[in-house]
Amino acid sequence: DAKTTQPPSMDCAEGRAANLPCNHSTISGNEYVYWYRQIHSQGPQYIIHGLKNNETNEMASLIITEDRKSSTLILPHATLRDTAVYYCIVRVDNQGGKLIFGQGTELSVKP
């Protein structure tokens, strides 16, 4: 079973920030938080990952709470092309193996 909990769906207005929450209350000290998204049944796409510090890249920002039991993915200026299912995944880094995908959050960006 997935070790994360996400809301099944969210809406966001185009141009506004999309904040996608994820709970991972049983995360271990050596587990990273990864985010992937899947646009309209294409293959999933890596977005960002982090251990305990906040992270930012050209796609998004990742905010991890101090106790690491939850995190938020932020898309700063959502566009229609960001409409997708977003998956939050926790795993130990650099050990390969499976990504455990839960149900994810279906984000709809509306004009």
Next chain:
Amino acid sequence: NAGVTQTPKFRILKIGQSMTLQCTQDMNHNYMYWYRQDPGMGLKLIYYSVGAGITDKGEVPNGYNVSRSTTEDFPLRLELAAPSQTSVYFCASSYLGGGPDTQYFGPGTRLTVL
């Protein structure tokens, strides 16, 4: 780089038929993976490989076989197709050796078993 490529894109099989789903990556990645995704669900790992000649089972390996004779190729074999294997199949690859363990996915193969 083409990344991860999969063939065919679509296929319809009859119960009991067999087929091989092809997957090739040109990024010199050591790890490769096969996932399946049923409608409205997340992906589930079928098999994975840590390098040529080495494979291991994932969450849902029953009814499938794999081989990894080269770094680039990781075919998935269905021997006796069943309706329960109707799904979208994704191949992925990643490089483990420092840096983020990011998996790159192919476009998928949509398989229907009737």
